[in-house]
Amino acid sequence: xxxxxxxxALWFAAALAALQLALAAVGVRRSMFSGAAKTGADDVALTxxxxxxxxxxxxxxxxxxxxxxxxxxxxFVRSDMSVLLVATNSHSDKPLIYKIAGAWGxxxxxxxxxxxILGLAGGAVAILEHRLQRAxxxxxxxxxAMIALGFYxxxxxxxxxxxxxxxxxxxxxxxxxxxxxxxxxxHPPTLxxxxxxxxxxxxxxxxxxxxxxxxxxxxxxxxxxxxxAWIFLTLGIxxxxxxxxxxxxxxxxxFWDPVENASLMPWLAATALLHSVTVLATRxxxxxxxxxxxxxxxxxxxxxxxxxxxxxxTSVHAFAVDPKRGAFILVLLALYIGGALLLFAARVGxxxxxxxxxxxxxxxxxVANNLMLSVILGIVLIGTLYPIVAxxxxxxxxxxxxFFDKTAGPIALILVAIMGAGPLxxxxxxxxxVVLGRMLVPVAATGxxxxxxxxxGRGIGILPLLGLSLAVGAGAASVAPLWxxxxxxxxxxxxxxxxxxxxIAVSLFGMASDSAFTKQTLVAARIGEPQRVGPFTVxxxxxxxxxxxxxxxxxxxxxxxxxxxAAFTLRPQSRFFASPPTVTSESAIATKIDGQLYTVxxxxxxxxxxxxxxWWKPFVTLIWLGxxxxxxxxxxxxxxxxxxxxxxxxxEDEA
Amino acid sequence: MKAKHQRLTLALLAVAAVIGAALLxxxxxxxxxxxxxxxxxxxxxEMPLGRAVRLGGMVEAGSxxxxxxxxxxxxVVTDGIAKVPVAFxxxxxxLFREKSGVVAEGSFNADGSxxxxxxxxxxxxxxxxxxxxxxMHETKSLEQ
Numbered sequence: 001x002x003x004x005x006x007x008x009a010l011w012f013a014a015a016l017a018a019l020q021l022a023l024a025a026v027g028v029r030r031s032m033f034s035g036a037a038k039t040g041a042d043d044v045a046l047t048x049x050x051x052x053x054x055x056x057x058x059x060x061x062x063x064x065x066x067x068x069x070x071x072x073x074x075x076f077v078r079s080d081m082s083v084l085l086v087a088t089n090s091h092s093d094k095p096l097i098y099k100i101a102g103a104w105g106x107x108x109x110x111x112x113x114x115x116x117i118l119g120l121a122g123g124a125v126a127i128l129e130h131r132l133q134r135a136x137x138x139x140x141x142x143x144x145a146m147i148a149l150g151f152y153x154x155x156x157x158x159x160x161x162x163x164x165x166x167x168x169x170x171x172x173x174x175x176x177x178x179x180x181x182x183x184x185x186x187h188p189p190t191l192x193x194x195x196x197x198x199x200x201x202x203x204x205x206x207x208x209x210x211x212x213x214x215x216x217x218x219x220x221x222x223x224x225x226x227x228x229a230w231i232f233l234t235l236g237i238x239x240x241x242x243x244x245x246x247x248x249x250x251x252x253x254x255f256w257d258p259v260e261n262a263s264l265m266p267w268l269a270a271t272a273l274l275h276s277v278t279v280l281a282t283r284x285x286x287x288x289x290x291x292x293x294x295x296x297x298x299x300x301x302x303x304x305x306x307x308x309x310x311x312x313x314t315s316v317h318a319f320a321v322d323p324k325r326g327a328f329i330l331v332l333l334a335l336y337i338g339g340a341l342l343l344f345a346a347r348v349g350x351x352x353x354x355x356x357x358x359x360x361x362x363x364x365x366x367v368a369n370n371l372m373l374s375v376i377l378g379i380v381l382i383g384t385l386y387p388i389v390a391x392x393x394x395x396x397x398x399x400x401x402x403f404f405d406k407t408a409g410p411i412a413l414i415l416v417a418i419m420g421a422g423p424l425x426x427x428x429x430x431x432x433x434v435v436l437g438r439m440l441v442p443v444a445a446t447g448x449x450x451x452x453x454x455x456x457g458r459g460i461g462i463l464p465l466l467g468l469s470l471a472v473g474a475g476a477a478s479v480a481p482l483w484x485x486x487x488x489x490x491x492x493x494x495x496x497x498x499x500x501x502x503x504i505a506v507s508l509f510g511m512a513s514d515s516a517f518t519k520q521t522l523v524a525a526r527i528g529e530p531q532r533v534g535p536f537t538v539x540x541x542x543x544x545x546x547x548x549x550x551x552x553x554x555x556x557x558x559x560x561x562x563x564x565x566a567a568f569t570l571r572p573q574s575r576f577f578a579s580p581p582t583v584t585s586e587s588a589i590a591t592k593i594d595g596q597l598y599t600v601x602x603x604x605x606x607x608x609x610x611x612x613x614x615w616w617k618p619f620v621t622l623i624w625l626g627x628x629x630x631x632x633x634x635x636x637x638x639x640x641x642x643x644x645x646x647x648x649x650x651x652e653d654e655a
Numbered sequence: 656m657k658a659k660h661q662r663l664t665l666a667l668l669a670v671a672a673v674i675g676a677a678l679l680x681x682x683x684x685x686x687x688x689x690x691x692x693x694x695x696x697x698x699x700x701e702m703p704l705g706r707a708v709r710l711g712g713m714v715e716a717g718s719x720x721x722x723x724x725x726x727x728x729x730x731v732v733t734d735g736i737a738k739v740p741v742a743f744x745x746x747x748x749x750l751f752r753e754k755s756g757v758v759a760e761g762s763f764n765a766d767g768s769x770x771x772x773x774x775x776x777x778x779x780x781x782x783x784x785x786x787x788x789x790x791m792h793e794t795k796s797l798e799q
Contacts, residue, residue: 249746289665356661367665371672378676386684396691398709400760403687407679522745524725574749583749602746605725611746 003083003162006071010112010162013064013119014152017145020057020122023050024142028210031135047134054141055126061148062123065116069103072112072161076103082168085109085161091174093550101185102175107325108161110188114305115151117189117196122148125200125225131649132204132221133213140207147199150332158328177551177577177584183243191236191263195301197229198270202298202340205291209347214287215354219280220645222294224638226277230270231634237263238627249587249600251615253514253623256404261384262304265377269297272373275366283427285354285363293370295344299337300377306333307384358429365422372415379407409463416470416508419501420477439477446473453516460516467512475505492640500633507626513595513619520616524609534616536597537561538570543601543610551577553586556601556610560590572601596620689760695736702763710739710769711758719753732757732769743771750776 027050075083076099079092089106090099098105104113122144129137155161201222208218240263245253254260273293279286306329357363383399390397424438450469453460460468478501481494519534530539541557553573561567572588590597595618602611689707696702697710710732718731727744730753741759751757751774761771 286665288662289669292669353662367668371668374669374672375676375679378673379680382677382680383684386688390688397688398691399684399688400707402707403683406687407683522726585746585749600746602726605721607725609725611726613746 002071002075002078002080003164006068006075007160007162009064009068009071010152010155013061013068014149014156016057016061016064017119017148017152020054020061020145021142021149023054023057024138024145026050027054027138028135028142031138031211047138051134051138054138058126058141058144059123061145062116062119062121065112065119069112069116072109073100073103075162076100079172081170081172082164082166084163084165087165087169087172089175090172091550092171094175094180095549097182097185098175098180104188105175105184108155108159110192111151111155111159112161113189114192114196115148115155117192118144118148118151118199121196121200125203129221131645132207132217133211135211136204136207136213136218138207139210140203143203143206143210144200147203147336150336154325154328154332158325174550174577174580177575177580177582180550180577181243181247183239183247187236187240187243190232190239194229194231194233194236194263194270195266195304197225197232198266198297198301200225201229201273202294205294205298206340206343209291209343209351212347212350214291214351216281216284219277219290223274223277223281224642226270226274226297227634227638227641230267230274231631231638233263233267233270234627234631234634237267238624238631241627242624246587246589247584249585249613251518251520251598251600251613251617253511253620256383256399256401258384258387259308261380262307265380265384266297266301266304268373268377268380269293269300272370272377273297275369279363279366280354283355283357283363285357286367287354288348288351289367289370291348291351292344295337295340296374296377298340300381302333302336303381306330357427360425360432360435361429362422362425362427365418365425368418369415369422372411372418376408376411376415379411380404383407405463413463413466413470416474416504419504420470420474423481423497423501424477438480442473442477442480445476446470449473457516464512464516467508468516471505471509471512474508475502478502478505492643493637494640496633496635496637496640498633499636500630503626503629503631503633505626506622506629507624510619510622510624510626514617514623517618518615518620521612521614523612523614524605524607525612526607526609531612531614533597533614534618535562536614536616538597538599538612538614540610540612543604546573548575551575554601556599556612558588558599558612560597562592570597570599572599574601574603591621594618691758693734693736694732694739695734697737697739697763697767702767704765705762707760707762709758709760710741710771711756712739714751714753714755714757716753732759740768741771742768743774745773748774748776752776 027047030050031047072085075086076090077096079086079090079099081087085106085108089109090102094102102109104110122141125137125144126141129140132140204218204222204225208214237260240260241253244255244260245251273290273296276286276290276293280290383403387398420442421435421439425435446469449472450465453465453468457465478498481498482490521531521533523531525531525540527540527542530537532538537560539559541559543554543556546553546555553575555571555573558570558572559567560570568590570588570590573586575584575586576582577584585600585602587598587600589599595616598615598617600613602613604610687707689709690703691709691711692702694710694712702708712732712734715731715733715738718729720729722728726746727742728747729740729742731738731740733739741761743759743761755776758775759769759771760773760775761769763769
């Protein structure tokens, strides 16, 4: 019954999305055709009637999708093996958290999660957005419904999560052990909220284009969604990177895997959009530019979904390899992106020119930032799609870290330099020589670090060297806007900008330090024989079997000592899962103030020696600390903006 | 600057950025894309020396030899047409075993052997990387 109820809820939600689209289409047509000639009282009454009808539809649609997901989770928690999805992806022995998270640890479930978040976000727009023009808001909700309809169709016609299995098996196949990690509970929902938030921003852009209302009001309505989506994407990418780092046991934190790129590309586009929407909201400049970026950002989140969900990629993320599904998503992708670009091309002429600015100005720096982000985005996109296109032509190849490091790396460093300079420039126009004066300290900091590292650290590559010195300079530059300011009266969104930019510098420092200073030891270790890695001495004490809830493991006990300091213990494991039968290695990591010691246990050889892989990674933790700072900066910015908007709204109401 | 000019400049800059990115990426792809080889391709003598490539096939039965240092191994990758000896130093993936699919990342040596820097093994019983599935398929059709 639960599965049938879930399916019914999904059908109702899809029907409501269709109704929402139809209502919005009628509403927008009426207000467009009569609105231009005479803005009579009838039209205002009509649009407000339609709006008051669309709003509850959007809310209920979101709730029904949510109900459907909830019912799927209940089926997983109860281990109802008569549901095909549960039988293929779950097992009654699994801990509860993985039963719940397992609901979206598969193709159908994760698509349901996607569309649920989309529906709930649409409901939130309907409830929260009051300042936008009525017609624009109706068009926005119509665009939301259109996106949702495609995904409902995808679920209902080719990926039904509630399909039954008859006869029901005694127990399920279990969940891929690599996915049995707390990361699964948080990583996909976080990224999906990011993707979906961008689609809301895109819906606003469509709404504004349709009703010819591209201006600061639209930008202010869109900004919190862009910021919110961007915060979640940042968190999702940061968490995903750390998850891959400790779970895969390869010691790397970013592999330029197509799935990682699928989350990085929307982030790059959202970062560009975030900056240009600020120009539009505060200076009324870059109008067409901002709308175009919203289209690009949405396209990237669709491509991300396509890459991950179509089964075209092979990785932990690609749950299903089903050409029919891939084709379905590809058609959706073409319709959405093509439609968005067509709409943009048709309506860009109606977007009036905003305010202009001089090349040397805050706006100029933001344009430079946008351009660099676009270049990186283009490189990542080409590098990610190239193997797929080549495979289509019968050539098998892969594009890996060497390509991305050599191309995106240098551009990213230029981008960080621009990021340092941007906030020190004035809006509208600035004097180049005055700006150089303001940048004296950061430039000096960069130069000194560069010289020091070049002299002291021999053999460091040029990219890590530039990375370290630019990180120090950009860090100094990012806090410079607070210089000589009354910190208590500094607006929250300025704090947000400072902290987010500082986060970029901190993260860059971690990345550069990891690639410049990491020490690695790979040995077959005898029991009791000390091994050295960096400043540490690691001794293998013994290997013992241990038993977990649904796995058994061999666990090494390593005693670690740094110089003459106190000894501590690390316990890397080699785990065996019975369902499905799989071996995974669980790394053990010690976090110190200046970096991490990373240990992996390998196999035993004939002489009773055990393979050990040890890494000492100075300041590697800064990578994720920086990511957290970036997200925190985004959050402060969001709070600051919302607070100011509210204050302005109250003032307008009083006036 | 006049409004119209600024708009034009911005549009041109955007176009230039996109074209620049494409040119940069495509020129780098020429040097950096790692092509996929099956042992059968190597026999034809078309392997590039010292370039990052991928070698895919099956680990030949009884070919895995552990070296005295305890962390290096040698094994033979085969696709039924030809064999390539591979050397690897590191911890092998959990699913790496004989008569099982493997993709080795690394480069060819002048003597026709392969030095791997990373090994990717097939994920579980049901799963085979499409690179391998595709290559095996191709090889089979060649045999017929």
